[in-house]
Amino acid sequence: MIIENKKLARDPEGETIAKELIERRGISTIKSVRSGKYLRFLVEAGKEEEALRLVEKIANELRIFNPVVHICNIRIMGESR
């Protein structure tokens, strides 16, 4: 699950990294940095869609992200053995 601020919202952390760390070193090819949060879930599920649905459900219900400011992307990484 990747959670980041919506495109129109500011991102102080990303902006600070871009400006204070990268731009200050004279690197001009990096145009912007966006920060976010990354969560990896190990889900017991029969199908991939089922795992996606489950994680999506808890993300919404437990307020792991706030739809007012965040975009939340959930992807399947693979299977565990």
Add this chain to the structure above:
Amino acid sequence: MLESRVNVNLTPEEIAEAKRRLGREPNEIELGMIDVMWSEHCSYKSSKKVLEILPKSGRRVVVGPGYDSGVVDIGDGDVIAFKVESHNHPSAIDPYNGSATGVGGIIRDILCMNCRPIALLDSLRFGNPQSAHARWLFNNVVKGIADYGNRTGIPTVAGEVEFDESFEVNCLVNVACVGLGRINELTLARMDNPGDIVVLMGGDTGRDGIHGVTFASKTIREDSELERPAVQVGNPFIKKLVIEATLEAMRTGKVTAVKDLGGGGLTCALSEMSSKGGTGVDVELTNIHVREEGMTPYELLLSESQERMIFTILPESQDEVLRVFRKWEVPYSIIGKVTDTGRIVAKYRGRIVVDIPSKLLTEPPMAKRRARKISIITKKRASKPPIPMDFAKVMHHILSSPNIADMHPVYRQYDHEVGLRTILKPGDADAAVLRIIGKNKAIAVKIDCNSLHCYLDPYAGHAAAVAEAARNVTATGAKPIAVTDCCNFGNPEKPEVYWQFKEAIRGITYMLKGLGLPCVGGNVSFYNEDEESGRAVKPTTTIVMLGLIERLSLVTSMALKEVGESIILLGKTYPELGGSEYYRLIGFDGGKVPKAVASRERASIKTLAEAIRRGYVTAAHDCSKGGLAVSLAEMAIKGGLGLKVDLAYVLHTPSMRIDEILFSESSARFIVTTSEVNTAKILSLARRRGVPASKIGEVSASSYTVAMNGKILFECSVESLRESWQDAIPRLIGG
């Protein structure tokens, strides 16, 4: 025209009035500006008339209401600027960023008076902690305040938290900031000199937060979560630079005025500054440094992007000021000039897109509101609840009530000492105490209200809120000197809500006049109401009290100090348990709300102040929420000492029950400790002022003991009380 794309909240009458004053149809951009400036949030159209009754002047008042913050004189050329503001609506949908930008906004209000922000306070209200939504709001609001405050290097020194079902959807987030400055260096946010150069400094302008104020003037709907433009994300790193750059720019002597951009963005700042100075302003919007390409004039004028300030600079002198901005690496743009036209003229790529009188924006038609008294709130009951069998158990319960329990899980997240001014920290005393560095004096600050009392009796509850805040600073050794307030109410178009508001202001006015205190500013937040259920928040006007401590040796905390010292109760106890924590705990609905009588408050305050000045007092604590029993327990817990009191010595009205004596929340009372030799001296000071006072017991080693006529009623270890008090919030919130 009226079928425009611009979504306005103006009434048809207001649109007609705007047209009449302008002498033509406003264009879409102008209509958007009028919409914002005539919104409740910017215009105070429902409240202005009511607020007129508040006392606003006094010997120490330097700047009263009407500017970004009130300013009072604390002697030696020093002044304190302070202001409180609500950020309820943004916090209800985005608690983290909503509370953070609340802190950001209030810091700017202090800054534009040319004062250095030295402390933050916050007053928070949430639904029942059993509710997952209330806990989510609570955790994120606190984190937002901590992250923003801590990163800007301003300590958060005091606050309060209340939990009540009425704040389930609409939490209340009131943030106050205190600043220190010099009386001869103050600036007022007004454009007085045509020809001055107008510079926009700070964060770049983006599409975030457009129409934040009209959003704040509406009730929350289900789809508020989708109102994307209302979201703002603050940047405390930039804020720190803006603070330093602003204060240094002022020192050049070339800056004539500064104002922060908050609600209403550039529109609000330009119109208020020019209207106050009787001037006008010409700006070129294309000069503004932006975050996004293709922003329209409408968006540029109404964006509420954070961390922005407007400066006016003496003509031909801008280089000196701009050099300071470059030094701190804060972006800026020269956007225009002050004029003598009385109009705001905005150009976009050289073409005039707005031409509107400043005063049209700042002098909106007042709204006519009706008030209707809410006749019966509590049922009048002849019966009383049964007397509890086990008082020790009640003590543990009441100390673990979320409205009484230790708030360290909240304030330990805040940096409360950065800046080295904090003498009394959160939890040490009834108010925070900050030293004025280099001087033998300090200030005490407190933010306070009791929403349940205010709901049950808006007049008495709010009068008591003022009195309690005054007692709070007095207990630290300060003389109360001025107040600012933050009103939080439901929809003012409802006559019952409007009645609550009027009663609140009447109650506050009564107590301020009685205590000889001015109100130097304030903020009003209406529409704190859930549209779906139609339920409004409990009426809550938080009071920020400022006190002056004339010598550092007067600073007094609440912790018990030494075994054997006398415990004195100043003030009389009445059977006033309506809205008390005790009745809330046992689920009893009834009783009288404590009545605050100005003459009694004044006498108690003067007595304690004099006792402290004479050096008699070793600890002092206001006796209110939870009553005598809880206030005593707090003093014992803080001091790590015990006490033994005998209720037979408590001065009260005849035939009061034990539980009433213990838990009544009567106003005008203090608990004071003193050495044996000074006991009689304090009692005689009280007698001279007509304050009922008596020695009720003594400080002991480790046990909290309550007796009646020498017979022990109950006894518990202070350590066990501490556990109940400290563990409650982590257990309830899961933090």
